[in-house]
Amino acid sequence: MNPGHGWTDYQQRLGRVIAYLHDHLDEPLDLHRLAEVAHLSPYHWHRVYHALHGETIAVTVRRLRLHWATGYLANTSLPVEQLARRCGYPNAQSFARAFRTAYGMSPLQYRQHGNHVAFRTAQAASAAPAGYEVSVREIPRVRLAGLDHKGSYIAIGKAFERSYVQLAARGQVGPASRWIAEYFDDPSSVPERQLCSRAGLSVPDSAEVVPPLVAFEVGGGPCAVLRHRGPYATMRAAYQWLYGHWLVNSGHEVGDAPVFEEYLNNPRDTAPADLLTDICLPLARATAAR
Template sequence: MNKAHGWTDYAERLSRVQAYIHDHLDQPLDLARLAEVAHLSPYHWHRVYNALYGETIAATVRRLRLHRATGYLANTALPIEQVARKCGYPNVQSFTRAFSGLYGTSPSRYRAEGGHTVFRQGLAQAQAAGHTVQVRHVPAVQLAGVAHVGSYMRMGKAFGQTHASMAAQGLMRPDTRWMAVYYDDPYAVPEAQLHSRAGLSLPPDHHAAVAAPLEPFTLGGGPCAVLRHQGPYATMRAAYQWLYGQWLVQSGHEAANLPVFEDYLNHPGNTAPADLLTDIYLPLAG
């Protein structure tokens, strides 16, 4: 098969489209321009995208814009009008319609009553809402991925690059795990300087070196406090504050000199925001 017509080449081209979208969510996104980014025919590229990724380009843009909006609503005091503009919506009315359609509530109500507010009410309230922490040994996972610098809410770009590279190298499997490691505290480090890494698990029988831009790394391999989080990713910033500021200090455990990491148990492309499941791992001193 000519590589120009193979899955790996299309994956690489469409990963450029995803990266471009992430970088221009606050701007109009024209299909013809995205076709140029992909170096594919404007008549056909979006059909290829839909076939490969299981959602239309319009659905991807909407999902990513509203994902970014949840971060602003949950973690900043920006006026909703500003949030709308920063997420590519021309006015509050169109933003509210789109947000309510996906999240089932208005932006203002989400800010006031979203899942992030449960963690801010204290340990007992969070546990009453079903948030519990397990302490267990976590087996090591071998992964390959790419580094990301900037807002943790924009990790999707790094995952898109990782996925395309893994597919191009024939390393994707049905049981591939999507994980990420976060090196910095967003409350202590400026957003533009936050360091993290997106990774996908390598097949257990894989022994060859991965090719650039992928880099191999390992997560786990020791005791961890594990908090299963359900809901939009924006809620997790408050969950982290609860895990460190409430659970850890009352648990009798000590955090290890290792960064936290996350394991994404389902995918936002085919899962409602309220049903997203993420395991948050806090490594503990042995």
């Protein structure tokens, strides 16, 4: 048997599980159903998952559900009871316990005091949020291989997982691989189901990109870079501040390229409050005065 082929086969099977989870987070966790999705024995598949992914399936589900929950808390006024059900919790009490364990505060406290509030307060006061700054710098071109994603930006992790499986199968993933996504639409003006984005991992210029993966590039020019600390799902307020305050007061002009994000650490082994993301807004290159 070819060991590489066997590893690839297991990764692809478990990649189907991750995709299924993203689409069914509001449903009860059924280990037997997940075993069917993976086409593996219910006696062994979760051990394989833990060994390859570095976390149990229960931890993955909890992480993804709370990821969605932070987005609802930061960007909607949904009551906690309703929000809990949308995220797969049977009641507000069980959701609140899980949320407090992960974030150190209750859901309502997070809605009122989470890091997204700093950007909204700053925009209202026409100031910079405490602890954040924007740097304008040249971002070297990065070649990536990945997949298109349509729908909620919160679910782009599914495209990342599928891209990773395809690239890992070809030995194109390493410690230096960079995880980057570009976002084509404004979620406040485009229906969620129509939002378009793309996620991928960096690859060398010489690397062959095999379908269904697509090759794309980001960078290669000046960008305004805002380093965001905290959960991915709460960055909408940071975008509103970046465009609505920083850009219009900066003297810079936006470039003809979509905004992109680079994820600097791994949510599997990083506390949500410590996740680091560079939001990169392409800018037009300044022209010399005549």
